[in-house]
Structures are given as C-alpha cells and as structure tokens.
Amino acid sequence: MDPFDIFSALKDVEQCWRDRPLELAGRQADLALQLQEATLEEMGNLTGFGKTQAGEETRKPDFLEALKWAGQLARRHHAICQSWIRDLIVQSPGLEGRQRERMLFWTRQLLNGLSPSNYFWTNFAAVKRFMDTNGESLARGLRSFAEDLLEGHPLMRMADTRAFRVGREIATTHGAVVFRNDLMELIQYEPATEATYPVPVVFIQPWINKFYIFDLTPPASFVRYLRDRGFTVFMISWKNPDPSMRNVTFDDYMLRGALQAIRVASAVCRGAPVHAAGYCIGGTALTTLMAWLNREPPGTARPFPVADWSLFSTLVDFSEPGDIGFFVTQKSVEWLEAEMALRGVLSEKWIELAFRLLGSDSLIWRNFTNSLLYGLPPPRSDLLFWNSDSTRLPAAMASFFLREFYLKNRLVGRDALHLGGRPIDLGRITQPLYAVGTQLDHICPWRSTFMVCDKVRSPVRYVLSSEGHITGIVNPPSETSRRKFWAGEARGETDSERWLSRQEERRGSWWDDWAGWLSARSASPGAPPALGSPRYPPLERAPGTYVMEA
Amino acid sequence: MNETILATVQSGIVELFPDVGKVPITPRMRLGDIPDYDSMAAVNLQVFLEERFPLKVSLDMLTEEMTLGELVEYIGRYVKNN
Numbered sequence: 001m002d003p004f005d006i007f008s009a010l011k012d013v014e015q016c017w018r019d020r021p022l023e024l025a026g027r028q029a030d031l032a033l034q035l036q037e038a039t040l041e042e043m044g045n046l047t048g049f050g051k052t053q054a055g056e057e058t059r060k061p062d063f064l065e066a067l068k069w070a071g072q073l074a075r076r077h078h079a080i081c082q083s084w085i086r087d088l089i090v091q092s093p094g095l096e097g098r099q100r101e102r103m104l105f106w107t108r109q110l111l112n113g114l115s116p117s118n119y120f121w122t123n124f125a126a127v128k129r130f131m132d133t134n135g136e137s138l139a140r141g142l143r144s145f146a147e148d149l150l151e152g153h154p155l156m157r158m159a160d161t162r163a164f165r166v167g168r169e170i171a172t173t174h175g176a177v178v179f180r181n182d183l184m185e186l187i188q189y190e191p192a193t194e195a196t197y198p199v200p201v202v203f204i205q206p207w208i209n210k211f212y213i214f215d216l217t218p219p220a221s222f223v224r225y226l227r228d229r230g231f232t233v234f235m236i237s238w239k240n241p242d243p244s245m246r247n248v249t250f251d252d253y254m255l256r257g258a259l260q261a262i263r264v265a266s267a268v269c270r271g272a273p274v275h276a277a278g279y280c281i282g283g284t285a286l287t288t289l290m291a292w293l294n295r296e297p298p299g300t301a302r303p304f305p306v307a308d309w310s311l312f313s314t315l316v317d318f319s320e321p322g323d324i325g326f327f328v329t330q331k332s333v334e335w336l337e338a339e340m341a342l343r344g345v346l347s348e349k350w351i352e353l354a355f356r357l358l359g360s361d362s363l364i365w366r367n368f369t370n371s372l373l374y375g376l377p378p379p380r381s382d383l384l385f386w387n388s389d390s391t392r393l394p395a396a397m398a399s400f401f402l403r404e405f406y407l408k409n410r411l412v413g414r415d416a417l418h419l420g421g422r423p424i425d426l427g428r429i430t431q432p433l434y435a436v437g438t439q440l441d442h443i444c445p446w447r448s449t450f451m452v453c454d455k456v457r458s459p460v461r462y463v464l465s466s467e468g469h470i471t472g473i474v475n476p477p478s479e480t481s482r483r484k485f486w487a488g489e490a491r492g493e494t495d496s497e498r499w500l501s502r503q504e505e506r507r508g509s510w511w512d513d514w515a516g517w518l519s520a521r522s523a524s525p526g527a528p529p530a531l532g533s534p535r536y537p538p539l540e541r542a543p544g545t546y547v548m549e550a
Numbered sequence: 551m552n553e554t555i556l557a558t559v560q561s562g563i564v565e566l567f568p569d570v571g572k573v574p575i576t577p578r579m580r581l582g583d584i585p586d587y588d589s590m591a592a593v594n595l596q597v598f599l600e601e602r603f604p605l606k607v608s609l610d611m612l613t614e615e616m617t618l619g620e621l622v623e624y625i626g627r628y629v630k631n632n
C-alpha cells in the first residue's frame with residue numbers, strides 16, 4: 001500500500017547510498033558537527049548561560065526567555081536538518097530526475113510538518129499568547145479544532161466561511177442565467193457601457209471550485225473589469241456533481257458545457273463568433289473543443305463559432321505536470337477509482353487535500369498555527385473563501401482526465417484521443433491564441449503551459465505573469481501594483497527560456513494587454529445585446545442556482 | 551507614527567511567519583526575505599494588516615520586492631489621508 005510511491009522513492013535513495021557507507025558516515029558526522037556548533041552559538045546568546053561582560057551582573061534566564069531560546073535553537077536545528085536532507089537527496093548518486101523530485105516533494109511535506117513553529121512549546125508567540133490570555137487562546141484554538149474536526153475539516157478551515165455570502169458580498173455583478181442544462185448554467189452579465197463590442201467573451205471556467213474566482217469582491221472582479229471596457233461577458237457556472245452524475249464524461253464537459261455555452265452566447269450576440277477563454281482544466285476542455293471544431297466532417301456548412309481563444313494557466317502537454325504529478329501515479333489512480341466506484345464522484349476532500357499539500361507551508365501549517373496555537377479566527381479573505389468552496393468531480397470524467405492526460409499524456413499525440421466521436425489533433429487549430437502562464441504556479445508550471453505554442457498552428461501571443469496559479473490570473477490593474485509580466489509572439493516556440501530572454505519586463509497586470517488584444521479582434525462597438533434572447537430568455541438573476549450547491 | 555506602525559508590522563511578521571528566525575526585521579527587509587513567502591503568505595499578511603490598521607491593502611502590492619520601509623510608509627500615508 002504505497003499509492004503515491006513514497007516508500008519506493010525512499011528505497012531508491014537508500015539504495016543509492018548503500019554502496020557508499022564512508023561518504024554517508026562523513027555526511028552524518030558533518031550534520032552532528034553543524035548541530036553542535038549551532039547549539040554552542042545559541043548558548044552564548046542566552047543571558048546567564050553565556051559569558052558576562054565586565055561589571056555586568058549574572059542572572060538566571062527566566063522561563064519565557066529560556067523558552068524563546070529553546071524555540072530559536074529548535075528552528076536552527078530544523079533548518080540544518082532540512083538542508084542536510086535536501087542535499088542528501090539532490091546528491092544521491094544515480095537517482096533519476098523525477099524520482100529525485102518526488103522524494104524532495106514528500107520529504108518537504110514531512111519537514112514542513114515537523115517545523116518547530118507548529119508546536120506549542122517551540123512557538124514562543126503561542127506560549128506568550130497563552131500566558132497573556134490566561135490560557136484562553138489555546139482553549140479557543142482547541143474548541144475551533146474540535147468543531148472543524150466534527151464538521152469534516154481535519155486540516156482546519158482556511159477562511160472565515162461566514163464572512164462572505166455568494167451573491168451578496170462576492171459574485172455580485174448583475175446579470176442573468178440565460179441557459180441551463182444538467183451540467184451548467186450560463187450567465188450573461190449586464191453591460192456597463194452605452195456601446196459594447198459585438199464579439200462577446202465566454203469564460204469556460206474550471207469545474208474544480210466555483211466560477212466566481214472571476215467575480216470576487218468588486219475591485220478584484222475580472223467580469224467587472226471587462227464589462228467596464230465594453231465587453232459582453234458570459235460565464236459558465238458548473239453544477240457541483242452528485243452521485244447521479246457518475247457517468248458524466250470529459251466529452252460532456254466539452255460539448256454540453258463549453259460548446260453549448262459558446263453557441264448560446266453567439267446566438268444571443270446576433271450570431272457573432274466569440275472570444276473563448278478557458279482557465280486551468282476549463283482551458284484544457286477549450287483546447288480539445290478547438291481541435292474538435294477544426295475536425296468538422298466535410299460538407300458541414302456551419303460558421304466557425306470561435307473568433308479566437310485564450311488559455312489561462314492551462315496544461316495541454318502533461319509531460320511535466322509539476323508537483324501535482326506526484327499525486328497521480330498508476331496506483332493512486334486505481335485507489336481513487338475504487339473510492340469513486342463507491343461514491344460516484346471524486347470527493348472534494350481529496351481535491352482540497354491535494355491542493356493544500358502543494359502549498360502546505362501556507363495552506364496547512366500557517367493556518368494550523370494561527371487557528372489552533374494562537375486561537376485566532378480564520379482570516380476574512382475573499383480569495384481564501386473561494387478556495388474553501390470546493391467541488392466534486394464525476395467519477396467517469398475524473399478517471400479519464402487522470403489516466404489519459406496525466407498518466408498517458410495523450411492530448412498531444414496526433415489523433416491519439418477520440419472525443420465526441422472525432423479524433424483530436426491539436427495541430428489542426430489555426431485560430432489566434434492568447435496564452436497566460438504564471439511564474440510560481442505549482443498546479444500548471446508555466447514552462448509546461450508554454451508547450452502549447454508549438455502544438456497548435458495558431459498565431460500565439462504568450463504572456464508570463466508574476467505570482468501563482470490564482471493570484472497571477474486574478475490580477476486587477478492598480479496604481480500600487482508591483483506585479484510584472486512579459487508578453488510576446490510565441491508561435492511555434494519550443495524553448496520557453498529563450499523566448500523569455502527576448503521579452504521585456506513590464507510592470508503591472510497583463511489584463512490591459514489582453515483587453516487590447518481582444519478589442520483589436522472585436523470590430524467596432526455598437527448597441528449592447530439584450531439580456532438573453534427569445535430562444536434563451538433570462539431564467540434567473542446571477543449568480544444563479546448551481547453556484548450555491550454545497 | 552511610522553515607528554509605531556513599524557513595531558506593529560514587525561510583531562505581525564514574527565507571529566505570522568515564525569520561521570523568519572534570525573532574519574533582521576528592519577525597514578530594509580524585503581517581503582521575499584521571509585522564508586517560503588508566496589502569494590498565499592501575502593494573503594495572510596494582507597488580512598493581518600487590514601485587521602490592525604484602518605486601511606485597504608491590495609495583494610498586488612505585497613510582492614517579494616516590497617521592503618518593510620515602503621510598506622510602513624504606505625500605511626502611514628494611507629492612515630494620514632483617510
């Protein structure tokens with residue numbers, strides 16, 4: 001039972017050092033020496049333990065002082081062990097690249113968990129709070145921990161889930177649901193300008209977590225940003241799957257989700273082809289759809305429904321999927337499939353756990369220290385609130401996605417996949433592409449997102465933004481912004497580093513660059529379309545019903 | 551006033567990021583000097599600042615390159631003008 005191949009990687013490290021006992025013993029001696037040196041150095045810093053200056057009175061350290069010192073010493077020891085173990089793995093003779101990275105990833109998880117800051121007696125701030133509040137801080141923390149545990153959050157809540165209400169404080173941009181099927185609702189937002197571009201923007205959102213990451217509080221709303229610049233915006237809000245949706249496939253998301261949304265948006269906007277934009281897995285679905293649409297059987301006279309397409313933090317080549325790939329192994333997929341066979345869905349708990357482990361320092365341990373050891377309420381952050389609003393995945397779709405994309409990387413093989421009855425060949429896509437990657441992305445590493453550039457025949461504008469998977473994309477321009485980005489043509493490019501070395505660093509957000517790219521492809525503004533149409537009448541006010549489903 | 555703000559920010563950093571250890575928390579310190587500083591760490595810092603001071607801090611300001619001195623100056627200016 002080793003679904004994530006942790007023990008096999010550990011065994012490989014052990015094998016690597018088995019034939020070099022002397023070298024290993026030398027390293028161990030070096031570790032002991034470093035720990036001893038650090039201890040002696042810290043001893044000198046503890047008043048009363050170290051030497052006193054002439055004329056200075058000697059005094060015994062008090063309890064808090066000694067505790068602060070012990071915490072500091074523990075942190076130094078932890079840091080020394082951390083870098084010793086890291087060096088041992090990195091320098092393991094003969095350990096192959098991916099296996100080495102796997103070992104580094106899992107030991108990082110262990111070492112993050114063992115950080116002295118996560119334990120009461122070695123976290124001085126926690127002890128100080130305890131003393132200052134007569135123990136109330138820890139009592140509060142333990143009460144929250146018990147509550148969270150009983151409500152199914154063993155890692156403790158990341159956000160104050162009562163601080164925001166969907167449709168009241170976040171996801172508040174006015175609009176209406178103009179189409180609904182059993183998989184998604186399509187929201188059309190009201191215009192904010194007297195004239196709008198005839199070509200609408202259709203967001204194919206990821207179905208992991210909710211759509212409103214693009215409509216958080218007003219200053220951070222991507223929808224408002226576009227609407228205020230004269231774009232008509234449509235947004236897919238996916239249904240949170242229940243066990244009855246166990247047989248829903250990736251094809252369904254592509255055709256009954258993305259394609260249906262594009263067709264409805266186009267119909268409402270007087271038949272205009274749309275700007276389609278997909279984020280993360282929504283972008284992967286959009287890419288397969290673009291290949292599918294470019295494979296129309298001969299003799300089909302339908303106009304092409306997409307003018308251009310945009311991908312935000314999207315993988316299409318899964319050969320180097322980054323840290324998330326460590327969770328997806330042959331064995332872990334089989335294990336998840338057995339779990340999904342019982343439930344019909346991939347539980348949101350597993351998805352949340354995987355994402356939190358990717359940034360365990362921030363998303364697990366800092367949260368744990370704040371809530372349990374300091375007894376503080378979880379933070380009131382719109383971003384963290386959204387992050388906690390997890391969704392499930394239908395069993396058939398999740399199994400297909402993990403196997404065909406992550407394990408077999410079949411999306412990049414010509415005609416290797418058949419979706420919606422057609423072979424998928426990315427090389428047939430010719431419509432202009434705007435692709436965005438983010439520098440610190442653990443979920444879709446930017447160098448991997450860059451790999452789309454030579455897989456399609458489209459003209460490509462690639463943008464690299466500073467920040468991570470969420471904050472690099474939800475990136476509203478502002479006067480105080482210190483963010484940066486690099487943007488340039490990238491058609492057919494294979495070398496991301498070489499491409500980057502040719503680009504100029506720009507300050508601020510890439511949103512203005514994208515809005516400019518879209519408007520150049522949008523024809524002249526005219527009267528805004530009505531909300532819905534006779535065929536697709538408004539059904540309900542935004543943000544609709546599906547987003548409320550727990 | 552800026553000294554008081556700096557002291558509050560310093561104590562917040564020690565509490566939020568105990569692993570900061572012996573890194574000197576001076577006005578010249580960059581946020582990127584905080585071990586494992588990333589966008590989620592920035593969210594934690596943002597929430598802390600908005601709870602302690604009557605101000606709005608946008609996330610796009612709290613990048614690795616920002617120094618504590620610049621942050622304190624921003625807070626001081628904001629508090630004075632609002």
